[in-house]
Amino acid sequence: MVRDRDIHLLNNFQQFGDSYNLTPTGFVFELANIGPALIWAPFYAASYLFLPASITPEEATNEPVQMLWVNLSAWILTLSAGLIIFAALRRRFPRWVVFTAMAAVWLGTPVLFYIITYPFSAHPGIIFLSSLFMYLWLTSEQKSIQHYFSLGVVIGWLMMTASYNIIYFLLPGFDLLRVLVEQKDWQRVLKNGLAVGAGGLLGFLPQMIVWWYLFGSPLYSPYSGQLFWAEPYLLETLFSTFHGLFFYAPVLLLVIPGLWKLRKQNSWRALSVGLSWLALTYIVSINVAWWAGASFGNRYFLTLTPFFVLGLATFIQHTPRWTLALLTVTVLWTAGLYLQFLNGVGFISDSIVFSAGELAQGQIPALLHIAAILPRLTDNRPWATESPFLLPVFSIILLATGRLAYELFIIRQARRGLQTGVGVIGLVIAVFILVAGLRGQQARERLEAEGFFDQPHPVMRREVKEVAGKAGLVTRAMYHRAIGQPEKAIADLRLASQLWKQPQASMATRLYLGPEAISGNLPKNLYLNYSNVIQLVGYRLTQVNQTGIHGELFWQKLSGDDHKETITPLIRAFNRAGQVIGRSQIEFPFPAHYIPAGDLFKDSFTLSFDLSPDSLVWLEVSLPEFSDLPRNEAGIPLPGFIALVNFDAPQPEILPPMQSCSPDTGETICEMIRSPFPRRYEPTTPQYLLNARLADGITLAGYDLSVIPQADAIQALIVLHWRVEKNISHRYQVRIQVVNEVGKAVITHTGEPAHNTRPTPTWLAGEWILDEYLLHIPPLSAGQYRLTLSLVDVNTGQIVTNQAGQTYSVLQTIHVP
Numbered sequence: 001m002v003r004d005r006d007i008h009l010l011n012n013f014q015q016f017g018d019s020y021n022l023t024p025t026g027f028v029f030e031l032a033n034i035g036p037a038l039i040w041a042p043f044y045a046a047s048y049l050f051l052p053a054s055i056t057p058e059e060a061t062n063e064p065v066q067m068l069w070v071n072l073s074a075w076i077l078t079l080s081a082g083l084i085i086f087a088a089l090r091r092r093f094p095r096w097v098v099f100t101a102m103a104a105v106w107l108g109t110p111v112l113f114y115i116i117t118y119p120f121s122a123h124p125g126i127i128f129l130s131s132l133f134m135y136l137w138l139t140s141e142q143k144s145i146q147h148y149f150s151l152g153v154v155i156g157w158l159m160m161t162a163s164y165n166i167i168y169f170l171l172p173g174f175d176l177l178r179v180l181v182e183q184k185d186w187q188r189v190l191k192n193g194l195a196v197g198a199g200g201l202l203g204f205l206p207q208m209i210v211w212w213y214l215f216g217s218p219l220y221s222p223y224s225g226q227l228f229w230a231e232p233y234l235l236e237t238l239f240s241t242f243h244g245l246f247f248y249a250p251v252l253l254l255v256i257p258g259l260w261k262l263r264k265q266n267s268w269r270a271l272s273v274g275l276s277w278l279a280l281t282y283i284v285s286i287n288v289a290w291w292a293g294a295s296f297g298n299r300y301f302l303t304l305t306p307f308f309v310l311g312l313a314t315f316i317q318h319t320p321r322w323t324l325a326l327l328t329v330t331v332l333w334t335a336g337l338y339l340q341f342l343n344g345v346g347f348i349s350d351s352i353v354f355s356a357g358e359l360a361q362g363q364i365p366a367l368l369h370i371a372a373i374l375p376r377l378t379d380n381r382p383w384a385t386e387s388p389f390l391l392p393v394f395s396i397i398l399l400a401t402g403r404l405a406y407e408l409f410i411i412r413q414a415r416r417g418l419q420t421g422v423g424v425i426g427l428v429i430a431v432f433i434l435v436a437g438l439r440g441q442q443a444r445e446r447l448e449a450e451g452f453f454d455q456p457h458p459v460m461r462r463e464v465k466e467v468a469g470k471a472g473l474v475t476r477a478m479y480h481r482a483i484g485q486p487e488k489a490i491a492d493l494r495l496a497s498q499l500w501k502q503p504q505a506s507m508a509t510r511l512y513l514g515p516e517a518i519s520g521n522l523p524k525n526l527y528l529n530y531s532n533v534i535q536l537v538g539y540r541l542t543q544v545n546q547t548g549i550h551g552e553l554f555w556q557k558l559s560g561d562d563h564k565e566t567i568t569p570l571i572r573a574f575n576r577a578g579q580v581i582g583r584s585q586i587e588f589p590f591p592a593h594y595i596p597a598g599d600l601f602k603d604s605f606t607l608s609f610d611l612s613p614d615s616l617v618w619l620e621v622s623l624p625e626f627s628d629l630p631r632n633e634a635g636i637p638l639p640g641f642i643a644l645v646n647f648d649a650p651q652p653e654i655l656p657p658m659q660s661c662s663p664d665t666g667e668t669i670c671e672m673i674r675s676p677f678p679r680r681y682e683p684t685t686p687q688y689l690l691n692a693r694l695a696d697g698i699t700l701a702g703y704d705l706s707v708i709p710q711a712d713a714i715q716a717l718i719v720l721h722w723r724v725e726k727n728i729s730h731r732y733q734v735r736i737q738v739v740n741e742v743g744k745a746v747i748t749h750t751g752e753p754a755h756n757t758r759p760t761p762t763w764l765a766g767e768w769i770l771d772e773y774l775l776h777i778p779p780l781s782a783g784q785y786r787l788t789l790s791l792v793d794v795n796t797g798q799i800v801t802n803q804a805g806q807t808y809s810v811l812q813t814i815h816v817p
Contacts, residue, residue: 006439007210010447026444027214031222034210035161038429039125043073074119078111081124081131085306088135093313100324101313108251108331110297111305113338122161123302129158130168134306136422137171143179146423148172148195153426155196156203158303163221165303167279172196174272202426206433213437226472232285237298240291242353242479245281248297248337251330255308258315265314273307280304288472291479296341297334336363339370353482481596490514493595513600526656528630528640530623532558534567536630537600539621539642544652548582548608549573549645553621555602557595567625573609574618578668581617582609617645618657618669629757641669680768686721692809694791695800697726698760700809701768713778718811720789722753722769728760731794736773738814739786746785749775750792785814 009028021029047069082102089098106112114123133154136147151172158165173196176189208218215222238245246253263270284290284300292299316327340362477492493512528536534555543550553569573582584607595601609617621640623630630640641657644665661670686702693699704719718736738747752759753771763769790808791800799807 006443007213007433007436008440008443008447010443023214023216025214025216026448027440030214033122033160033162034207034433035157035159036122036125038206039077039122039128039161040070040073043069043076071119074115074121074124077124077128078106078115081128081306082106084128084131084135085309088131088138088306089310089313092138093317097313097317098309100316100327101309104251104312104327104331105305105308108327108334109249109305109308110295110299110302113296113341114299114302117296117342121299123299126158126161126165126303127305129154129161130165130303131306133158133168133171134310143175143192145191145195148192149199150422152196152199152201153203153422154199156200156205156426159200159204160207162300162303163223164280164283164300167276167283169196169200170276170279171272174268174275178268199423199426202423202430205426205430209430209433209437213440226288227283227286228288229286232282233290234281234285237281237285237290241356241359242482243291243295243298245298245301247356248334249330250333251312251327252301252308254315254327254330255311258311258313258318261318262311262314273311277304277307288476291475293475296338332367333363336366339366343369353479486514486596489596511602511604512595513602515596515599526642528621528638528642529558530630531626533626534558536621536640536642541643541645541654544645544654546611546647548606549617549619550606551604553586553603553605554600557597557599557601559597567623569603569605570622570624571605571607572620572622573607574620574666574669575611575614576616576618576664576666576669577614578666581611581614582607584608611647615647616665617647618666619643619645631759679764680770681766682768683723684721684768684770686719688811690809690811692806693802693804694789694806694809695730695732695802697724697728697765698732698763698791699723699725700789703811705812713776716775716777716787718773718775720753720769720771720773722763722771724763724765724767724769726765728763730760732760732791732800733794734771734773735790735792735799736775736811737788737790737808738775738777738780739788741784746780747775747777749773780814780816782816785816786810787812787814 007027009030013028023029085102086098093101110123111127114121133151136151136154155165155168158168172192176193176196179185179192180189211220212218236242236244239247241247259270259274262273280301280303284292284298287300316323337359340359343366473492473496477489477496480486480488480492490512494514496512526536526538530536534557537554537556539551539553541549541551553571569586571584571586572580575581584605586603586605607619611617619642621642630638644655644657646653646655657669684701687704689702690700691702699722701721701723703721704717706717708715708717720734733750734753735748735750737745737749739745751773753769755772758769758771788808788810792798793800801807
């Protein structure tokens with residue numbers, strides 16, 4: 001918006017080459033709230049002061065100096081928040097108490113993480129606004145209409161950064177309830193309540209304008225689909241090792257007795273803070289992603305940072321000095337987890353669940369190696385730049401910010417001006433966003449006049465709420481699976497399947513079946529194994545006619561949890577001439593690696609085609625994610641044909657492909673089924689001749705050897721020339737080893753021939769097989785080594801012995817001086 005001052009973001013997405021979706025109103029879909037962008041905007045705009053005058057807007061957007069200033073905003077905002085908190089609490093507690101409480105919260109919660117390691121986030125701005133709210137809430141002695149209106153505006157800003165900040169309405173709400181209970185002043189309560197509501201409406205109005213343009217409704221939130229009101233995960237939200245609040249920030253446990261002691265000073269205030277905390281805990285716990293996604297600890301609670309300082313300061317003031325040792329222990333625990341993350345444990349991931357024992361075991365080593373780990377704090381390098389003058393400028397800005405904050409918040413007259421300024425700023429922001437919305441509408445109309453919407457574009461419909469909920473459900477299933485609750489994992493995945501709604505009939509859905517047996521009449525001889533990740537168990541065609549087929553594919557997860565890509569089967573229809581007459585790509589709502597090994601799932605698909613003038617349809621299933629062909633139970637690669645549908649019969653017949661090949665059904669297809677890979681019958685000429693017979697019917701005629709020097713090692717490219725003397729029924733693997741003088745293998749490589757594409761059961765008499773391997777050989781100690789080759793029986797795991805009693809063939813002798 002700084003660049004073109006509109007909210008139609010198509011040109012921005014196109015400039016960076018990002019994919020986009022359009023909303024039903026013709027705007028580019030954007031999930032995030034607009035608040036963080038408004039907070040960053042002044043810092044982003046200020047960066048233009050340090051750019052050359054000749055630079056173009058497109059070049060300026062990519063300048064690292066602008067990202068630098070946005071990242072530095074985290075420092076400026078959190079430092080300002082600290083000054084505001086100090087100004088709010090300095091008259092209630094000794095200075096050392098406030099400083100100690102602030103240091104404990106900054107170091108003992110995820111605050112520091114979102115200042116240094118991940119500054120480009122909404123949370124520094126949220127901490128700043130919540131600190132501003134607490135200052136206004138605590139320091140205004142006369143609860144005037146202006147006071148409540150300014151509180152409402154700040155609450156609206158907080159909601160504009162994150163919708164869960166609606167809980168802040170509870171704090172002025174309890175103030176009004178206190179007036180009602182103690183003074184019975186209904187008129188005052190009504191006026192001030194309307195002032196809070198009006199201020200909140202003004203503060204939140206920019207977000208409502210954006211939703212109105214993007215989704216056609218000012219009250220539509222794409223996040224609402226993630227809330228499951230009757231399924232709170234309260235204990236997990238607070239105590240789980242999967243980003244639980246108290247597990248990652250145990251210092252906050254001391255806030256609870258602090259609030260209990262605060263009730264003696266002001267019971268209403270303590271009650272309102274405590275209930276706001278409970279309300280936020282409930283809102284977070286009913287979020288399908290209660291662990292806060294890819295988060296260090298639970299980042300959603302950072303909005304209460306100033307109130308954590310308030311409660312902790314009360315605890316410190318009313319407890320003996322020796323309890324500071326307890327404070328230190330809790331801060332060190334969080335510091336240890338932070339260091340473990342910096343050292344590569346990676347529990348910021350939203351799909352990895354570590355046990356308490358695993359994380360506790362790494363604490364002491366992390367703290368002992370702090371000197372080696374700390375330099376990784378700057379991996380994001382928010383202050384790194386080629387312009388050295390920015391560092392002193394940044395220091396001046398920090399000092400100026402501190403001085404301004406002191407003058408602004410300590411002097412009472414300035415406080416009154418602040419209340420007025422909040423309302424004025426809120427009005428200015430709302431007008432700016434309204435203008436940006438109107439300009440965005442004009443941009444949309446220009447695109448429509450240019451025929452942009454006449455072309456096909458991906459449309460993000462209102463089901464985005466369901467899609468967002470689905471994404472959280474599949475991760476929650478991973479959590480349940482990791483903690484040993486497979487029934488809940490199955491329920492999560494099934495619910496994710498039900499939430500997934502496809503806008504086109506040709507798109508398919510995945511339904512998780514768990515470990516259940518598949519019922520129904522399925523072909524028993526169908527077995528297509530895709531890279532040992534999943535296998536196609538069978539299929540069912542539920543509707544067959546001459547315009548299309550609707551059916552179900554039944555899959556079983558084998559292994560391959562490291563295969564993170566979403567698997568998207570492609571179903572194609574061929575006629576007897578081998579021409580594609582129809583296709584359907586299945587899109588899954590969750591990746592296959594979420595499914596436990598051995599469990600089942602099914603996909604439904606709809607395939608449309610034009611039969612004329614033919615009467616036969618061959619159905620093929622392929623997985624574009626895997627480059628090699630699927631294999632049957634004998635390990636033989638096969639094309640993915642699953643059925644032949646014959647429409648010549650009175651009722652369409654569904655026939656197995658292997659038994660249906662004939663000249664009448666199509667020579668092209670049958671040839672693909674019989675010989676899915678090329679065969680070589682002409683003898684080859686190896687670089688080095690051997691003629692070593694390693695198994696019955698298998699002779700190694702020779703090999704080619706090329707050595708590729710590397711910086712710290714060498715790579716040996718070995719091409720084996722196999723001569724096949726009979727049809728091979730056994731399945732063998734090739735083992736290449738580098739063996740030292742005492743017969744110990746220092747390097748071993750074992751694999752299927754020809755990059756897994758030609759297992760030995762596919763070898764026919766008279767064939768010549770070229771079998772290539774790339775062997776990485778690191779530096780070896782001085783001595784004599786042998787490069788050997790042998791065959792391994794896959795069924796027994798034993799090395800094959802030939803008729804002469806030999807188990808291997810020596811390819812080369814290597815001398816290392």
